[in-house]
């Protein structure tokens with residue numbers, strides 16, 4: 072980052088799953104404990120806290136959601152440092168990392184933590200108010216029955232017509248990603264799926280089937296950052312944050328941020344601009360400061376496989392592919408999560424975790440960090456990893472990207 | 480037995496023209512740059528355009544458009560969505576001549592095709608003692 076280089080010195084996770092017996096702040100504490108241990112650090116050394124706020128203010132834990140940082144700091148013990156709580160839907164975890172990195176890069180703080188815990192609502196997501204005049208999420212839901220997967224189904228159907236994506240392609244993605252999930256101790260689903268099992272799973276929103284859509288989970292992540300020059304005090308293997316940002320869309324986007332009832336597509340504006348803008352900014356940060364060539368230098372990708380459609384469109388966005396190239400890549404096995412040319416989702420992705428919305432970005436960052444350090448155990452990819460990208464997709468046009476490299 | 484007809488009312492007012500023989504989507508348009516928004520907005524969403532209430536006019540869209548794409552919701556969504564008696568439904572986005580693409584339920588779930596012509600109509604979501612609650616829907620006309 073400009074002004075001061077920033078490095079990750081410790082990551083922690085609470086495993087993904089369902090934990091009704093624990094509150095969100097409790098999940099966060101377990102992730103923080105692990106991150107502190109990795110960084111050989113005491114809680115009192117933290118100077119700044121950026122916490123992620125889950126969306127489920129009504130269905131979830133109320134004040135623990137909207138004031139997540141306050142609740143987590145209280146559970147860890149008040150240490151009187153600045154806390155911000157930020158809500159960016161599925162980009163929340165990475166947003167907390169961006170804020171923590173900027174706090175350190177500015178020189179104002181030496182050690183900052185990004186943390187988020189989320190017990191995501193089960194099943195189809197639903198609006199959190201009954202305000203028919205001002206809540207657009209309520210309006211779209213009651214007037215059209217437009218669940219998130221309906222949008223993904225609509226776009227998948229369109230892609231099939233335009234690009235020639237097949238039902239087998241959609242199933243193959245689940246098969247590929249599940250191979251890695253089975254090897255990740257933090258993943259929720261450890262089953263390796265066959266093509267037949269995926270293709271025989273019930274249709275949810277045509278052409279998307281049950282096993283091609285991620286479920287929702289509880290989980291928590293924490294990432295501690297400091298300046299690169301101070302990082303060696305805490306770890307032999309600091310991981311450099313070459314770029315991290317959240318992204319928003321551009322006016323005239325061809326696609327539709329979830330919850331909006333309409334798009335106003337303008338000529339020359341692409342799809343998923345919130346994602347393309349986040350990726351472009353991250354690449355620019357890495358290019359200007361580290362002479363990074365993007366996407367050529369990226370060795371491994373964690374992308375948001377909310378559905379098999381997402382996996383394809385995020386390959387498009389991250390690698391700047393032509394229509395149909397993503398399908399060719401998966402058919403050739405280029406993106407195999409362990410031994411592919413460019414491994415994708417060695418963590419098992421959202422397909423194997425279920426999305427814990429606010430925490431998901433930090434899960435991806437931890438996976439990327441483990442790959443760089445060679446600490447991913449059975450899910451360590453075969454190729455040498457020097458540069459890793461973590462990318463999220465989110466509700467209402469929230470997106471984030473983070474590019475990491477070895478700092479040793 | 481009382482067979483009095485129930486009132487047919489939009490579940491949320493002011494999103495489509497009702498009562499009408501030809502229901503249409505109610506949107507807003509910027510008089511300066513032509514940007515169309517739905518649901519209608521108070522300010523123009525074009526970032527290069529000034530934010531003045533008086534620039535915005537309320538319009539009714541054409542009642543015909545083309546189906547951009549579609550799907551079928553096979554499972555019942557949770558409350559507060561109510562569609563009774565529940566059955567799976569077609570749902571999709573329609574491109575209107577005014578340049579805007581809009582979501583809506585479709586009056587059927589079979590024999591749908593990308594690019595087919597549809598018209599805007601009103602359909603029932605559910606009813607209570609007094610009212611039938613309506614929303615806009617896309618009706619294939621090819």
Ligand SMILES: [Zn+2]
Pocket residue numbers: 509510511512513514523524525528529
């Ligand atoms: Zn305007």
